[in-house]
Amino acid sequence: MGYDHPRLRTWMELGELLYEAAEAAGPHLRRIFRERRRRAYRRRQTGPDTPFWNVLAAWLRPELRAYGDKARLARYLGVPRQRVTEYLSGRTRRLPDAELTLRLLHWLAAKRGGQDHSA
Numbered sequence: 001m002g003y004d005h006p007r008l009r010t011w012m013e014l015g016e017l018l019y020e021a022a023e024a025a026g027p028h029l030r031r032i033f034r035e036r037r038r039r040a041y042r043r044r045q046t047g048p049d050t051p052f053w054n055v056l057a058a059w060l061r062p063e064l065r066a067y068g069d070k071a072r073l074a075r076y077l078g079v080p081r082q083r084v085t086e087y088l089s090g091r092t093r094r095l096p097d098a099e100l101t102l103r104l105l106h107w108l109a110a111k112r113g114g115q116d117h118s119a
Contacts, residue, residue, distance in 0.1 A: 010113035
Protein backbone atom coordinates (compact mmCIF):
# COMPACT_ATOMS: atom_id res chain seq x y z
CA MET A 1 0.00 0.00 0.00
CA GLY A 2 1.65 3.21 -1.18
CA TYR A 3 0.97 6.87 -0.64
CA ASP A 4 -1.62 6.86 -3.42
CA HIS A 5 -4.21 5.15 -1.26
CA PRO A 6 -7.03 7.68 -0.60
CA ARG A 7 -7.20 7.08 3.16
CA LEU A 8 -3.45 7.29 3.62
CA ARG A 9 -3.20 10.39 1.41
CA THR A 10 -5.64 12.26 3.67
CA TRP A 11 -3.59 11.49 6.78
CA MET A 12 -0.34 12.34 5.00
CA GLU A 13 -1.79 15.73 4.04
CA LEU A 14 -2.86 16.27 7.65
CA GLY A 15 0.68 15.46 8.79
CA GLU A 16 2.10 17.91 6.28
CA LEU A 17 -0.29 20.64 7.48
CA LEU A 18 0.72 20.08 11.10
CA TYR A 19 4.40 20.12 10.13
CA GLU A 20 3.95 23.46 8.34
CA ALA A 21 2.23 24.89 11.40
CA ALA A 22 5.01 23.64 13.67
CA GLU A 23 7.68 25.15 11.42
CA ALA A 24 5.90 28.51 11.38
CA ALA A 25 5.33 28.51 15.13
CA GLY A 26 8.73 27.20 16.30
CA PRO A 27 10.52 30.38 17.39
CA HIS A 28 7.35 31.89 18.83
CA LEU A 29 6.56 28.75 20.86
CA ARG A 30 10.06 28.59 22.33
CA ARG A 31 9.61 32.14 23.62
CA ILE A 32 6.15 31.36 25.02
CA PHE A 33 7.27 28.23 26.88
CA ARG A 34 10.34 29.98 28.26
CA GLU A 35 8.12 32.80 29.61
CA ARG A 36 5.44 30.44 30.85
CA ARG A 37 7.74 28.73 33.32
CA ARG A 38 8.10 32.01 35.19
CA ARG A 39 4.37 32.72 35.42
CA ALA A 40 1.49 30.97 37.09
CA TYR A 41 -0.88 28.96 34.92
CA ARG A 42 -3.42 30.93 32.92
CA ARG A 43 -6.13 29.92 30.50
CA ARG A 44 -4.99 29.98 26.89
CA GLN A 45 -6.87 32.39 24.61
CA THR A 46 -6.69 33.05 20.89
CA GLY A 47 -4.16 35.55 19.64
CA PRO A 48 -0.42 35.60 19.00
CA ASP A 49 0.13 33.03 21.77
CA THR A 50 -1.81 30.38 19.81
CA PRO A 51 0.01 30.02 16.47
CA PHE A 52 -1.19 26.45 15.86
CA TRP A 53 -4.81 27.45 16.34
CA ASN A 54 -4.34 30.51 14.12
CA VAL A 55 -3.06 28.31 11.29
CA LEU A 56 -5.89 25.78 11.74
CA ALA A 57 -8.51 28.56 11.74
CA ALA A 58 -6.97 30.01 8.58
CA TRP A 59 -7.23 26.57 6.89
CA LEU A 60 -10.84 26.13 8.03
CA ARG A 61 -12.19 29.49 6.87
CA PRO A 62 -12.00 28.79 3.09
CA GLU A 63 -13.69 25.41 3.61
CA LEU A 64 -16.66 27.07 5.35
CA ARG A 65 -17.61 29.75 2.82
CA ALA A 66 -20.69 28.11 1.28
CA TYR A 67 -24.12 28.60 2.79
CA GLY A 68 -24.82 26.05 5.53
CA ASP A 69 -21.24 24.78 5.88
CA LYS A 70 -20.83 26.10 9.43
CA ALA A 71 -24.19 24.65 10.48
CA ARG A 72 -23.25 21.20 9.10
CA LEU A 73 -19.85 21.37 10.79
CA ALA A 74 -21.49 22.38 14.07
CA ARG A 75 -23.81 19.36 13.86
CA TYR A 76 -20.80 17.12 13.18
CA LEU A 77 -18.99 18.56 16.21
CA GLY A 78 -22.08 18.52 18.43
CA VAL A 79 -21.89 22.24 19.27
CA PRO A 80 -24.13 25.22 18.46
CA ARG A 81 -23.46 26.94 15.12
CA GLN A 82 -22.58 30.16 16.94
CA ARG A 83 -19.75 28.33 18.70
CA VAL A 84 -18.11 27.48 15.36
CA THR A 85 -18.35 31.15 14.39
CA GLU A 86 -16.81 32.17 17.73
CA TYR A 87 -13.92 29.77 17.29
CA LEU A 88 -13.10 31.07 13.83
CA SER A 89 -13.68 34.78 14.37
CA GLY A 90 -11.15 35.18 17.18
CA ARG A 91 -13.16 38.04 18.67
CA THR A 92 -14.30 36.12 21.75
CA ARG A 93 -10.84 34.62 22.35
CA ARG A 94 -12.52 31.28 22.95
CA LEU A 95 -10.77 28.02 22.01
CA PRO A 96 -12.22 24.53 21.50
CA ASP A 97 -11.10 21.73 23.78
CA ALA A 98 -8.72 19.01 22.63
CA GLU A 99 -11.43 16.61 21.43
CA LEU A 100 -13.12 19.28 19.30
CA THR A 101 -9.78 20.37 17.88
CA LEU A 102 -8.98 16.80 16.84
CA ARG A 103 -12.42 16.46 15.28
CA LEU A 104 -11.86 19.72 13.38
CA LEU A 105 -8.54 18.37 12.08
CA HIS A 106 -10.23 15.10 11.06
CA TRP A 107 -13.03 16.98 9.29
CA LEU A 108 -10.55 19.23 7.47
CA ALA A 109 -8.38 16.31 6.33
CA ALA A 110 -11.43 14.38 5.10
CA LYS A 111 -12.84 17.45 3.33
CA ARG A 112 -9.54 18.05 1.55
CA GLY A 113 -9.49 14.35 0.68
CA GLY A 114 -12.84 14.66 -1.10
CA GLN A 115 -15.13 13.47 1.69
CA ASP A 116 -17.46 15.54 3.83
CA HIS A 117 -18.28 13.87 7.14
CA SER A 118 -20.64 16.68 8.08
CA ALA A 119 -22.98 16.18 5.11
